Amino acid sequence: MSAAPWWASENAWKKIAIWVTGLSLVVLIFLTFDSMQQITAGGKRVPDYSVINQRIDYRFDDVRKYQVPVIGPEAPLFGKKVSAEEAEALVAHGKKTFQGRNCINCHTILGNGAYYAPDLTKAWLDPAWGAEAARESLMIEFLKNPDQNARTFGTGRKMAHLRVTDEEAKALVAYLKWVSSIDTNGFPYNFKTIQQGG
Amino acid sequence: MAAAAIGVLDTSHLNGGQKLAVKYYTVAIVLFVAQVLFGILAGLQFLYPDFLYGVLDFNVNRMVHINAMVVWMLMGFIGSVYWLLEDEAGTPVVGLKLGEIIFYVLTGAVAVVVLVYLFVQVGPGNDMTRWFINEGREYIEAPRWADIGIVVAVLTFFFNVVATVMKGRATGITGVLIADLLALFGLYLAGMFYTTNVSIDQYWWWWVIHLWVEATWEVLVGVIMAWALMTVLGTRRVVVQTWLYIEVALMFGSGILGLGHHYFWIGTPDYWFWIGGFFSALEPIPLVAMVVHAVYDSGAHKMRNSNHPTLGWVIAHAFGNFFGAGVWGFMHTLPQVNLYTHGTQWTTSHGHLAFFGAYATINIAMFYVAAQKLRGNVWMGAGIAGAWRWKWALFLLNAGMLTMTVALLASGYEQSFIERAIEGATWSGYFAGQSHPWFVQGMQWRMWGGWVMLLGLALLLWDLFTIGAGETRKAYSPSEDEAARTAA
Numbered sequence: 001m002s003a004a005p006w007w008a009s010e011n012a013w014k015k016i017a018i019w020v021t022g023l024s025l026v027v028l029i030f031l032t033f034d035s036m037q038q039i040t041a042g043g044k045r046v047p048d049y050s051v052i053n054q055r056i057d058y059r060f061d062d063v064r065k066y067q068v069p070v071i072g073p074e075a076p077l078f079g080k081k082v083s084a085e086e087a088e089a090l091v092a093h094g095k096k097t098f099q100g101r102n103c104i105n106c107h108t109i110l111g112n113g114a115y116y117a118p119d120l121t122k123a124w125l126d127p128a129w130g131a132e133a134a135r136e137s138l139m140i141e142f143l144k145n146p147d148q149n150a151r152t153f154g155t156g157r158k159m160a161h162l163r164v165t166d167e168e169a170k171a172l173v174a175y176l177k178w179v180s181s182i183d184t185n186g187f188p189y190n191f192k193t194i195q196q197g198g
Numbered sequence: 199m200a201a202a203a204i205g206v207l208d209t210s211h212l213n214g215g216q217k218l219a220v221k222y223y224t225v226a227i228v229l230f231v232a233q234v235l236f237g238i239l240a241g242l243q244f245l246y247p248d249f250l251y252g253v254l255d256f257n258v259n260r261m262v263h264i265n266a267m268v269v270w271m272l273m274g275f276i277g278s279v280y281w282l283l284e285d286e287a288g289t290p291v292v293g294l295k296l297g298e299i300i301f302y303v304l305t306g307a308v309a310v311v312v313l314v315y316l317f318v319q320v321g322p323g324n325d326m327t328r329w330f331i332n333e334g335r336e337y338i339e340a341p342r343w344a345d346i347g348i349v350v351a352v353l354t355f356f357f358n359v360v361a362t363v364m365k366g367r368a369t370g371i372t373g374v375l376i377a378d379l380l381a382l383f384g385l386y387l388a389g390m391f392y393t394t395n396v397s398i399d400q401y402w403w404w405w406v407i408h409l410w411v412e413a414t415w416e417v418l419v420g421v422i423m424a425w426a427l428m429t430v431l432g433t434r435r436v437v438v439q440t441w442l443y444i445e446v447a448l449m450f451g452s453g454i455l456g457l458g459h460h461y462f463w464i465g466t467p468d469y470w471f472w473i474g475g476f477f478s479a480l481e482p483i484p485l486v487a488m489v490v491h492a493v494y495d496s497g498a499h500k501m502r503n504s505n506h507p508t509l510g511w512v513i514a515h516a517f518g519n520f521f522g523a524g525v526w527g528f529m530h531t532l533p534q535v536n537l538y539t540h541g542t543q544w545t546t547s548h549g550h551l552a553f554f555g556a557y558a559t560i561n562i563a564m565f566y567v568a569a570q571k572l573r574g575n576v577w578m579g580a581g582i583a584g585a586w587r588w589k590w591a592l593f594l595l596n597a598g599m600l601t602m603t604v605a606l607l608a609s610g611y612e613q614s615f616i617e618r619a620i621e622g623a624t625w626s627g628y629f630a631g632q633s634h635p636w637f638v639q640g641m642q643w644r645m646w647g648g649w650v651m652l653l654g655l656a657l658l659l660w661d662l663f664t665i666g667a668g669e670t671r672k673a674y675s676p677s678e679d680e681a682a683r684t685a686a
Contacts, residue, residue, distance in 0.1 A: 010370065010436055013443035020447045024454035031458075031473070032401075039397040039465050046397050046465050092394040097323025099334025105257035110400055110464045111541035113336055116244070116256045118628040119541055128625040147252075153629030157247040160255035168323050179396060185471070187463035188623035189537050 045183040049087040052077045052174050056181045058125055058193050066186025072197065077174055078136060087174070094175025097168040106159070109179065111187060117159065124173075124180040125193040132196050136173060143169040204574040205669045211574045215280040215291035218298060222277030223568055225305050226561060227659065229270035232312075234648075234655055236263040241648050244641045258319050261332075261339050262312060267553060268337055269308055274561030275418055276355055279375065281564065282425045283359060287366030293358040304351045311344050328392065335399070337407055338389045345390050352383045370439035374446060375421045382414040397465030404460040411553075412481065412523070413453035419519075419560045420445045420488070423512065426563060427492065430508050431499045432676025441491045448484035456481045462533045463540055471533045478531040482524030492516035504673045505570050505578045507588040507665070511563035514596055518555020526551050526603070538618040543640070544610035551603040554595075562595075562658065569662050570673060577671035587661035594654030601647030609640030 006012050042048040047069075055072030074081070082090065098104070106117040118126075128151065129135040142149045144166065146159035164172070202208035209217050240259040242249050250259075283291050291297070314331055321327030328334070329342045340348070356379050363372045389406035393399050424438040458474025492512060496503075503509045526548040530539040539545070566588070570578050613631040621627025631637055 004440075008440065010440040010443060013440055013447060014370070017443045017447040017450070020451040021454070024450055028454055028457065031469075035401065035461070035466050035470075036398070038467050039395070039401065041395050045467070046395060049394070088394065093323055095323075095394045095396065096325070096328070096392075100323045100327035100332065101320045102257045102261060102332055102334050102339070104334055104336050105260045105339075106255075108541040110396065112400060112460075112464070113541070114257070114260050115541065115543060115546060116240075116260070118625050119623055122623075123625075126625045151625070152247075153626060153633060155247065155629055155633045157629075157632070158251065160257060161252065162320055165322070171323065182397060182465045184463045184465060185468050187537060187540065189618065190620075190622035192622050192624055192627075 047071065047178070047181045048084065049091045049178055050082070050084045051181045052087050052091065052177045053081050055196055056124065056177065057196060058122060058180070058191060064186065066189060067191060068186070069181045069183055071181060075196075077177060078170065087178075090171050090174040091178045093168070093171035094173070094178075097164065097172050098175060101162040101164060101168075110182075110184060116157070119188060120176060120179070121182075121184060121188060122180050122191050122193070124177045125191070127192055127194045129194055132194060135194065139173045139176075140166070140169040143172055202574060203670075204672055205576050205666055206574065207572050207667070208574070209572065211571055213284045213290065214294045215284045216568070216571065218291075218294060218301060219277040219281035220568055220572065221298075221301055222273045222280065223565055225308070226270040226273040226277060227565070227662075229266045229273065229308075230558070231655065231659075233263055233266035233270060234652055236260075236266065238648050238652060239263075241641070241645050245638075245645060254316070255319075258315060262315055264337055265312075265315070265339060271415075271553070271557045271561065273304075274557075274564065275415070275422070277568075278422045278561070278564045279355075279359060279379075281568065282422070283362050283372075285429075286369055286372050286425065287362045289362060289366030291358060292361035292365055293354070296354055297358050300351045300354045303347065307344055307347045307351075311340050314341070315339070325392075335389070335403055338403070342390070345386075349383070349386065349390075352379075352386070356380070356383060369435070370442060371421055371424055374417065374442055378414050378417045378421065382410065382418070385409050385414065400464045401461070401466065404457060408457045408460055409454070412456060412527075413450060415557065416449050416453065416484070416519075416523075417446055419515070419557060420449070422560055422564065423488065423492070423515065426508065426512055426560075426567065427495055429567070430503045430505050430512070430676070431495055432502075432504075432680055433495045433499065437495070441487070444487055445484050445491075448480075448487060452477050452480035452483060459531050459533075459536070462536055475532045479528060481531075482520065482528050485520040485524035489516045489520045499676060502674070502676060502679065503579075504676055505566060506580065506582070506585075507566040507578060507592070507661075508563045508570075510588070510592050511559050511566065514592065515555065515559035515563060518551065518559050518596070518599075520555075522548070522551030522553070522555030522603070526607075538614040539610065542610050542613040542618065543606045543637075544614060547603050547606035547610050550606065551599060554599045565662055566665070569665050573666040573669070575673045576666035576669045577673055578666060579674050582666070582669060584661070584664065587657055588665060591654050591658035591661055594650055594657060596654075598647045598649075598651030598654055601650060602644045603647075605640045605643035605647060607640075609637045609644070612636040612640070 039046045053076045055075035057070040057072055058067045059070050061068045104113040106114050108119045110121050129138050143164045147161050150158040202210055236259045240263055243256045318331050321331040331341055333339050333341055385406055388402045420442055424442045427433045427438050455473055456478035458470040459478040461470035530536050530544050570576055612634055617627045617631030621630050
């Protein structure tokens with residue numbers, strides 16, 4: 001049998017495999033450094049945790065052609081302005097509660113998770129909370145007793161009772177408020193927000 | 199010790215690594231059954247939300263469903279590596295005793311994790327929960343203590359593979375295997391830290407999930423497939439190894455930067471739109487190559503093979519991988535489409551066909567290799583008694599999965615149009631999509647697909663334990679046959 005041409009030879013493909021993998025990894029590592037810089041909390045794309053002291057909106061941007069988060073005037077969570085450290089601690093407690101109560105296996109957040117319950121990326125801005133003034137207390141009530149405050153819109157699907165405490169509910173609200181301020185390149189698209197600021 | 203007769207189920211037919219592989223395969227099969235059962239429970243809850251509400255809520259069932267899947271696939275892969283290692287390296291597996299101990303430790307740890315999932319379920323929002331109950335991150339929910347256990351277990355496994363290859367013969371297959379395992383285990387570490395910043399969290403989480411499933415796992419099954427084609431069809435080593443390198447080049451060349459398709463909407467910069475879109479659009483190409491490779495080799499050997507069920511599942515793997523991971527992935531990978539389909543039943547449809555097509559199939563193919571050897575390399579060709587069982591198991595499992603995939607896709611279309619495009623993904627928009635008859639019909643058809651799979655699984659188990667029983671003929675050997683034909 002004649003020798004295989006170079007493009008079909010084992011050795012050539014071995015070298016190609018090594019080079020392609022190496023180059024791809026180098027590019028990925030470079031982009032990872034850049035992405036990390038851009039998504040560190042406190043940057044333009046992912047605001048500092050103290051953003052929970054301000055109003056957050058999600059409005060259509062004429063240049064980018066999709067909605068982007070808009071950080072508005074002061075609007076402290078639970079009527080109390082918190083320091084940067086307190087904000088971070090509160091949001092961290094919320095994130096740990098989100099993980100500990102296994103929220104991700106029903107909900108999605110930033111579109112990732114399970115599909116049994118609504119996406120939570122912009123849950124803070126959802127019009128289902130009704131009036132802005134009632135939003136915080138409704139969210140806390142709902143999280144603590146989801147079975148009694150279920151709004152299933154005819155599906156009969158209720159959130160599980162996860163024994164969320166008062167403190168955890170508050171922390172979850174802070175976490176969701178902060179998440180709603182992340183620039184997600186227009187995801188979710190065409191989202192209708194709750195009426196804020198009179 | 200004399201080997202048992204052909205057709206008799208006996209581990210004396212096996213080498214040391216293969217005996218250990220059978221243990222891994224056994225646990226893998228138990229977890230496969232668990233995966234399907236908990237999937238059935240979760241599927242039922244979509245149709246009957248009060249079913250097991252407050253006892254085994256959807257989040258618990260779904261977590262067990264996907265975790266059982268990840269672990270049974272990994273156990274299948276580890277088993278397969280132990281299975282082929284002695285053949286490939288030409289020397290008995292080094293560190294087998296250690297491998298055995300680790301097997302029991304790993305199995306025990308998996309059992310504890312699952313029991314905690316089922317009976318403790320969730321915990322308060324503190325570090326203790328993350329360390330001992332549930333990490334609460336999809337696919338890698340296992341608490342931190344188990345993560346550390348997994349790292350120790352896989353390092354031992356890695357050591358055994360490297361030591362065996364170093365003592366014996368290094369081949370192209372073992373070279374790719376070692377490099378791939380190193381990447382596989384290194385990547386797991388990327389998921390083992392806590393951060394409050396959800397964007398950074400998901401960024402690294404995808405290094406584990408994507409770079410496992412769409413890169414290192416694919417290469418690992420490429421290795422297993424290469425070995426299987428040599429064994430079952432008698433394909434020459436130079437052919438399978440050249441293909442393997444082509445697959446590695448295409449798989450890593452597209453898959454590593456294809457990671458970008460997960461970075462469209464998590465807070466990361468928008469340059470990922472075109473990087474992720476472009477490279478993930480290339481991801482089906484290596485899968486086409488695998489189909490060509492498998493089909494061409496089967497044809498080149500005129501379908502003469504040593505193990506019909508294995509070849510059947512290898513072909514199912516080639517097509518399932520191409521359609522499930524390749525076509526179904528490509529359909530919604532461009533950001534212009536993904537904006538509406540991200541996090542809908544589209545993903546479920548793709549996920550089901552991809553995991554089944556790419557990974558369940560190749561593991562099942564290897565289970566049949568093991569079943570054959572466990573009976574002393576028994577005949578597994580045409581005319582074997584009870585052949586209807588493996589054929590029907592192959593058909594029912596694939597037909598059930600295809601039914602689920604298409605049904606979920608129909609629901610996904612409806613969800614992306616109504617919930618996403620029209621309603622804008624609000625709470626009421628979500629439920630407008632979920633309560634629409636077109637969505638519900640998809641969920642009902644999915645359930646039928648699930649029942650068919652359960653039936654196929656029962657048949658598969660029955661077949662794996664009985665195939666070859668009472669058969670006295672030795673397996674057909676492609677290499678001996680080829681040698682004889684060349685001589686003539």
